[in-house]
Amino acid sequence: xxxxxxxxxxxxxxxxxxxxxxxxxxxxxxxxxxxxxxxxxxxxxxxxxxxxxxxxxxxxxxxxxxxxxxxxxxxxxxxxxxxxxxxxxxxxxxxxxxxxxxxxxxxxxxxxxxxxxxxxxxxxxxxxxxxxxxxxxxxxxxxxxxxxxxxxxxxxxxxxxxxxxxxxxxxxxxxxxxxxxxxxxxxxxxxxxxxxxxxxxxxxxxxxxxxxxxxxxxxxxxxxxxxxxxxxxxxxxxxxxxxxxxxxxxxxxxxxxxxxxxxxxxxxxxxxxxxxxxxxxxxxxxxxxxxxxxxxxxxxxxxxxxxxxxxxxxxxxxxxxxxxxxxxxxxxxxxxxx
Amino acid sequence: xxxxxxxxxxxxxxxxxxxxxxxxxxxxxxxxxxxxxxxxxxxxxxxxxxxxxxxxxxxxxxxxxxxxxxxxxxxxxxxxxxxxxxxxxxxxxxxxxxxxxxxxxxxxxxxxxxxxxxxxxxxxxxxxxxxxxxxxxxxxxxxxxxxxxxxxxxxxxxxxxxxxxxxxxxxxxxxxxxxxxxxxxxxxxxxxxxxxxxxxxxxxxxxxxxxxxxxxxxxxxxxxxxxxxxxxxxxxxxxxxxxxxxxxxxxxxxxxxxxxxxxxxxxxxxxxxxxxxxxxxxxxxxxxxxxxxxxxxxxxxxxxxxxxxxxxxxxxxxxxxxxxxxxxxxxxxxxxxxxxxxxxxxxxxxxxxxxxxxxxxxxxxxxxxxxxxxxxxxxxxxxxxxxxxxxxxxxxxxxxxxxxxxxxxxxxxxxxxxxxxxxxxxxxxxxxxxxxxxxxxxxxxxxxxxxxxxxxxxxxxxxxxxxxxxxxxxxxxxxxxxxxxxxxxxxxxxxxxxxxxxxxxxxxxxxxxxxxxxxxxxxxxxxxxxxxxxxxxxxxx
Numbered sequence: 001x002x003x004x005x006x007x008x009x010x011x012x013x014x015x016x017x018x019x020x021x022x023x024x025x026x027x028x029x030x031x032x033x034x035x036x037x038x039x040x041x042x043x044x045x046x047x048x049x050x051x052x053x054x055x056x057x058x059x060x061x062x063x064x065x066x067x068x069x070x071x072x073x074x075x076x077x078x079x080x081x082x083x084x085x086x087x088x089x090x091x092x093x094x095x096x097x098x099x100x101x102x103x104x105x106x107x108x109x110x111x112x113x114x115x116x117x118x119x120x121x122x123x124x125x126x127x128x129x130x131x132x133x134x135x136x137x138x139x140x141x142x143x144x145x146x147x148x149x150x151x152x153x154x155x156x157x158x159x160x161x162x163x164x165x166x167x168x169x170x171x172x173x174x175x176x177x178x179x180x181x182x183x184x185x186x187x188x189x190x191x192x193x194x195x196x197x198x199x200x201x202x203x204x205x206x207x208x209x210x211x212x213x214x215x216x217x218x219x220x221x222x223x224x225x226x227x228x229x230x231x232x233x234x235x236x237x238x239x240x241x242x243x244x245x246x247x248x249x250x251x252x253x254x255x256x257x258x259x260x261x262x263x264x265x266x267x268x269x270x271x272x273x274x275x276x277x278x279x280x281x282x283x284x285x286x287x288x289x290x291x292x293x294x295x296x297x298x299x300x301x302x303x304x305x306x307x308x309x310x311x312x313x314x315x316x317x318x319x320x321x322x323x324x325x326x327x328x329x330x331x332x333x334x335x336x337x338x
Numbered sequence: 339x340x341x342x343x344x345x346x347x348x349x350x351x352x353x354x355x356x357x358x359x360x361x362x363x364x365x366x367x368x369x370x371x372x373x374x375x376x377x378x379x380x381x382x383x384x385x386x387x388x389x390x391x392x393x394x395x396x397x398x399x400x401x402x403x404x405x406x407x408x409x410x411x412x413x414x415x416x417x418x419x420x421x422x423x424x425x426x427x428x429x430x431x432x433x434x435x436x437x438x439x440x441x442x443x444x445x446x447x448x449x450x451x452x453x454x455x456x457x458x459x460x461x462x463x464x465x466x467x468x469x470x471x472x473x474x475x476x477x478x479x480x481x482x483x484x485x486x487x488x489x490x491x492x493x494x495x496x497x498x499x500x501x502x503x504x505x506x507x508x509x510x511x512x513x514x515x516x517x518x519x520x521x522x523x524x525x526x527x528x529x530x531x532x533x534x535x536x537x538x539x540x541x542x543x544x545x546x547x548x549x550x551x552x553x554x555x556x557x558x559x560x561x562x563x564x565x566x567x568x569x570x571x572x573x574x575x576x577x578x579x580x581x582x583x584x585x586x587x588x589x590x591x592x593x594x595x596x597x598x599x600x601x602x603x604x605x606x607x608x609x610x611x612x613x614x615x616x617x618x619x620x621x622x623x624x625x626x627x628x629x630x631x632x633x634x635x636x637x638x639x640x641x642x643x644x645x646x647x648x649x650x651x652x653x654x655x656x657x658x659x660x661x662x663x664x665x666x667x668x669x670x671x672x673x674x675x676x677x678x679x680x681x682x683x684x685x686x687x688x689x690x691x692x693x694x695x696x697x698x699x700x701x702x703x704x705x706x707x708x709x710x711x712x713x714x715x716x717x718x719x720x721x722x723x724x725x726x727x728x729x730x731x732x733x734x735x736x737x738x739x740x741x742x743x744x745x746x747x748x749x750x751x752x753x754x755x756x757x758x759x760x761x762x763x764x765x766x767x768x769x770x771x772x773x774x775x776x777x778x779x780x781x782x783x784x785x786x787x788x789x790x791x792x793x794x795x796x797x798x799x800x801x802x803x804x805x806x807x808x809x810x811x812x813x814x815x816x817x818x819x820x821x822x823x824x825x826x827x828x829x830x831x832x833x834x835x836x837x838x839x840x841x842x843x844x845x846x847x848x849x850x851x852x853x854x855x856x857x858x859x860x861x862x863x864x865x866x867x868x869x870x871x872x873x874x875x876x877x878x879x
Contacts, residue, residue, distance in 0.1 A: 096583035
């Protein structure tokens with residue numbers, strides 16, 4: 001033991017660790033701050049939060065993690081949650097929390113800024129920004145004439161081994177749910193099996209699909225539209241483009257990232273002010289121009305290369321119909337994808 | 339006095355020396371065992387909610403299929419990692435390999451890379467226009483082989499988990515008393531018999547401890563398998579969370595993982611045997627003579643180089659490329675040192691607490707084998723094959739409900755790390771303790787020393803290799819840990835790992851690059867300090 005202690009670095013590290021514990025114990029100081037659980041990327045959200053803090057004087061404690069992980073965390077916390085607001089990457093997670101009775105209704109004037117199909121009918125969550133399903137493709141491999149007009153074209157023999165998808169991804173699951181509502185389970189299953197027979201490459205993330213398309217690993221992939229714009233930030237000349245299916249339907253579903261106010265919140269006034277801030281003109285312009293997502297309130301300008309929301313052949317359904325993820329999962333299993 | 343037969347026979351303790359474990363020790367180990375059972379109790383609660391669906395979920399065809407996939411992957415990764423780990427440990431401890439200590443430090447660093455980062459880098463390197471494409475073109479291939487699926491998952495997980503074996507076997511080799519082999523040699527036994535009858539039986543516990551960690555890590559990993567499109571059991575668990583926001587079905591699958599772990603432990607215990615394998619001499623062991631490699635040093639160096647190229651240089655090159663790309667694009671690349679401080683802080687605390695918790699459990703298991711010891715040890719390992727997200731959610735459940743003051747505090751975070759990583763420290767401490775004869779402690783007691791004094795002056799110094807290895811393993815794996823940190827850390831407690839994650843999540847790879855390089859550098863410095871410490875021990879002794 002004496003020899004252990006005779007080494008200079010060991011007691012030094014112990015001392016450092018002791019001091020660090022003292023400082024770290026004091027780090028749990030969320031009292032009085034607005035607590036936001038955020039399933040969206042930190043890089044894009046942080047500037048907004050900082051501006052909100054400056055303008056309102058409300059301090060925000062924000063916890064970033066995956067949307068599904070945070071939804072599960074909120075459900076486990078139940079009535080003991082320290083969180084006030086949940087900012088989710090997709091409507092499915094908000095719907096799940098709503099079904100478990102975790103969300104409080106939002107004021108009408110707040111949610112009415114957004115069209116009804118992008119919010120919960122009973123006002124427990126509201127969409128903040130929209131994302132459209134597209135086919136991202138490599139223009140060196142596919143000419144515009146070869147682009148598929150319909151989802152079903154992708155099940156043809158010409159596309160064997162050329163497509164990527166992310167079947168684990170929440171946005172993909174919502175798309176399949178929309179397909180089921182639009183065409184019925186049997187037809188949706190047939191489509192899934194048709195694609196599966198074409199040996200698609202499964203990816204863990206949408207951004208990986210865009211990178212794989214640009215690298216020529218695959219020729220096209222089913223993703224959300226804004227991942228291409230994200231990839232352009234580091235590589236402006238990226239070899240990839242978005243194709244919106246002209247056929248009206250699930251292939252062009254527009255889903256949202258949205259927010260909900262938790263029933264456990266003890267700072268509802270601040271929380272509502274935060275949601276209000278996300279839905280005001282400046283924040284909406286920020287989403288349109290910084291993340292290339294669709295603003296959901298009226299009269300916000302789009303970047304010039306973004307296809308306007310009202311020209312997208314989106315299916316005639318609202319997001320609240322996309323609840324049956326369990327059924328979608330079982331369909332995906334039946335198709336032999338998992 | 340020491341009791342090792344040349345053929346490592348079982349040497350029963352003298353019945354008069356068998357004492358029941360002290361109550362304090364049993365209580366302490368039992369409390370630690372109960373603490374690590376928290377995640378399992380949570381899983382039982384959640385799985386119980388499935389009611390009659392339980393068996394349906396557990397016996398579904400696709401559940402069994404992915405279970406089989408995971409078993410195959412685990413067997414393959416464990417076999418290859420054990421081979422690489424044992425050879426590297428032997429080369430860096432027992433031979434005159436040029437630059438032994440440097441190789442030892444370099445070859446443990448792959449452990450610190452988050453597996454999804456490693457997988458991502460390897461995918462990039464093996465793509466048709468990746469770093470390795472020219473090499474494969476030279477060898478006459480049209481393009482590098484596709485890495486996706488089982489081959490890629492096998493390669494990646496092997497490259498990033500063999501250090502578990504290497505580090506534990508290194509400490510095993512360093513605890514090995516050369517006097518035993520000398521005695522055998524003086525009795526005229528040929529080297530192969532010494533290797534088979536002396537070295538291997540003494541080394542087996544540390545090889546097994548390392549392999550077990552690799553197997554459980556492979557079962558629990560999600561990052562690499564999801565990147566490499568391998569349909570493993572953990573992926574099935576995540577699909578439940580991600581798509582149906584259902585917490586009970588994944589709990590059923592998790593319990594199956596626990597059952598599988600218990601089966602692996604049972605096999606491991608059966609092969610461990612009950613031989614008592616102590617050192618021959620008292621006091622510190624004399625460093626073993628190094629084997630001269632002669633011409634074999636070239637293939638040995640080539641092997642080390644190859645492993646390092648694939649497991650460390652390649653990922654680092656890809657990361658450096660991201661950094662360069664971001665730098666030329668003028669992106670912000672660094673966001674202050676707080677994440678480095680947090681990472682080191684969390685790593686040191688987690689390692690210290692975990693090793694401290696492993697000591698009583700290992701003590702009980704080695705010195706007083708019995709039911710308490712077996713159960714505590716099993717409890718510690720049982721949860722180790724679970725994906726971290728499940729440990730995190732279980733502690734969310736317990737702490738938010740029953741200890742709100744601790745919820746999302748630093749203390750809870752360290753507790754979570756200790757729950758998660760206890761087996762990593764337990765394996766090496768247990769293997770080291772197995773080589774320390776209790777007769778030495780008894781001698782100390784007979785000479786009038788108290789139990790604490792014996793612990794401090796006799797046992798702990800002899801255990802140093804095992805303690806240091808446990809400390810290093812927990813430190814390195816805490817540095818890269820993600821789900822526990824994201825969900826349980828105090829708000830704003832960003833670490834290098836969380837920063838790398840959030841940047842790659844937004845596909846901002848340039849911003850992940852600097853934290854990733856710092857993660858490797860900090861870990862390298864730390865492992866260098868520990869291994870250097872070992873070298874100094876050799877000189878002193």
